[in-house]
Amino acid sequence: MIQASGVYDIDNYEAFRTELLAALKEQGRVRVDLSAVTFMDSSGLSCLVEALQVAQRDGRELILQNPSSKVTELLDLSALSALFTIEVVKVNAAAPAAGELGFDEPDVSVGEDWGGDLDLDDLSFDLDGDLNDWQIGEADAPAALHPMDGIEPDILSASKPEPQSSSPTESTSAVLPKSDVQRGDFPAPVTPVTATDRSSKNNLNLQESPAIDLSEGGPLEDYDDDPLNRL
Amino acid sequence: MSDQTLLGQVLLHSGPGVAARARACALGLAQLEDSSVAERVELAVSEIIQNIWRHAYQGRNRGPIKLSVYDRSDGIEIQIEDRGVALSNEPVGRENSAELLPGGRGIMLVRSVANQYEYRPNPQGAGALQVLVFERGLTT
Numbered sequence: 300m301i302q303a304s305g306v307y308d309i310d311n312y313e314a315f316r317t318e319l320l321a322a323l324k325e326q327g328r329v330r331v332d333l334s335a336v337t338f339m340d341s342s343g344l345s346c347l348v349e350a351l352q353v354a355q356r357d358g359r360e361l362i363l364q365n366p367s368s369k370v371t372e373l374l375d376l377s378a379l380s381a382l383f384t385i386e387v388v389k390v391n392a393a394a395p396a397a398g399e400l401g402f403d404e405p406d407v408s409v410g411e412d413w414g415g416d417l418d419l420d421d422l423s424f425d426l427d428g429d430l431n432d433w434q435i436g437e438a439d440a441p442a443a444l445h446p447m448d449g450i451e452p453d454i455l456s457a458s459k460p461e462p463q464s465s466s467p468t469e470s471t472s473a474v475l476p477k478s479d480v481q482r483g484d485f486p487a488p489v490t491p492v493t494a495t496d497r498s499s500k501n502n503l504n505l506q507e508s509p510a511i512d513l514s515e516g517g518p519l520e521d522y523d524d525d526p527l528n529r530l
Numbered sequence: 531m532s533d534q535t536l537l538g539q540v541l542l543h544s545g546p547g548v549a550a551r552a553r554a555c556a557l558g559l560a561q562l563e564d565s566s567v568a569e570r571v572e573l574a575v576s577e578i579i580q581n582i583w584r585h586a587y588q589g590r591n592r593g594p595i596k597l598s599v600y601d602r603s604d605g606i607e608i609q610i611e612d613r614g615v616a617l618s619n620e621p622v623g624r625e626n627s628a629e630l631l632p633g634g635r636g637i638m639l640v641r642s643v644a645n646q647y648e649y650r651p652n653p654q655g656a657g658a659l660q661v662l663v664f665e666r667g668l669t670t
Contacts, residue, residue, distance in 0.1 A: 308549045309580045340549075340576040341635045369569070376642045377635055 300364075304335035307343025315343060319350040323359050330386070334365035339373055351383060362386050534600040534607055537561075544583040544614075545591035552579040552597055552610075559599035560606045567664050570643035571608065577636040578610050578660050586614025586657065605645070605665040613657035617649065 301322055307315055322329045331347075347363070354361040364386045366374065374380040538559040542548050556575045562568040579595065587593035593614050600607040640647050646663035 306550065308576055309583065310546055310549060338553075338572065338576075340573055340580065341639055342580060344635060372569070373573070373639075376639055 301329065301331045302335070303331055303333050305337055307336060307339040307346070309340075309342045312342035312346050316346040316349065319346055319361075320353060323350060323353050323357065323361065326359070328360040328362065329354070330362045330364045332364045333370045334367055336367045336370050339370050341377075344373055344377060344379070347383070348379065360384070364388065534602045537599045537601050537606075539596060539598040542579075542595045542597060543591065544587045544593035544595060544612075548583060548595065549576050549579045552576070552595070555597055556599060556608055560608075562606070564666060567605070567666065571606070571662075571664055574640045574644050574647075574662050574664075575608065575610070577640050578662070581636055582610070582612045582614060586612045586616065588615065602663070605663060608662040608664075609659060610662070611657065611659045613652075613655075616651040616656060616658040618651065 301318055303315065305311075319329070319331065329350075331350075336343075347361075351361050353359070362384045363370075365388065366385060371380075374383065374385075538555075540551075540555045540559075542551055542555070552575050553572050556571055557568055560568075560571060562571065575597075582593070582595055583589065593612060596609075596611040598609040598611075600609070640662070644662045645665045646661070648661040650659045650661070652658055
């Protein structure tokens with residue numbers, strides 16, 4: 300897991316790029332936690348794109364986990380969201396105990412009186428041949444599937460099944476598009492990432508910000524005659 | 531223009547930290563109330579400053595960059611001027627941003643987040659003036 304945080308722009312994207320590519324060399328699956336990224340521009344984005352290129356080329360997996368709102372917006376603006384695997388998980392969720400999975404358990408219990416008097420011994424049929432050659436007749440299928448009614452040996456017909464036109468695995472092998480948010484490791488519940496607090500950004504005080512040096516407007520050797528230097 | 535008021539100007543120089551300084555200056559001078567507009571300003575300014583350092587000054591440090599912020603009736607205007615190598619035409623970004631290629635997205639992002647963007651080569655010499663306009667949201 301790579302923990303990304305803070306600002307990723309032209310000043311610091313190189314270290315991020317190096318870390319991503321090194322991790323992809325060593326691991327088959329690399330998760331990058333982007334929840335603490337407060338700003339990213341195209342420099343940081345290019346690192347993620349290059350890392351995804353490398354991952355695809357080398358058969359590795361790159362997962363962007365919990366991208367902050369800034370990163371999410373940047374991916375959307377760049378039309379790149381669909382290309383990345385994005386995982387949104389609740390970071391500090393405690394694993395629920397068995398039976399506390401957050402949904403009602405089925406109202407079924409073994410041995411419960413379900414209102415019928417069917418004896419399982421009555422359902423033993425003497426069928427010759429390969430079981431695979433047998434199938435329930437289409438017209439009788441609903442009755443046959445009901446546990447109570449009309450279960451008689453004659454509802455079965457000995458017709459060969461029609462060849463399947465498609466592989467039975469096709470319906471279960473669908474791959475979600477990359478844009479779909481994928482759940483994290485079971486059983487952590489999926490929750491949306493909390494929007495970052497943007498309220499303080501507009502209250503920047505130039506005098507209080509140590510990153511801003513307004514005194515650097517003096518003449519420069521190369522640009523002494525430039526009117527741009529005389530504000 | 532008569533309908534705009536200069537809120538402030540700062541002179542920056544290409545080099546380490548210039549993008550962060552420019553973002554902070556633009557936001558500090560504009561004093562935007564709408565955080566969504568502020569985020570767009572932050573991204574656009576960062577992309578333009580990055581381009582100036584990389585391409586106009588070709589990675590050299592200490593190239594002057596003037597950042598001016600104007601208040602307009604419909605929003606704010608940010609002008610960023612440099613004296614580096616100018617392009618003869620407006621820079622062209624990546625047409626298909628969804629291509630999996632690093633780089634080339636800066637101008638595309640600028641155009642995405644700014645309501646107006648102009649690139650004006652300096653007719654008297656080196657450099658260019660880049661103008662960004664961000665309209666205020668309906669809620670402000």
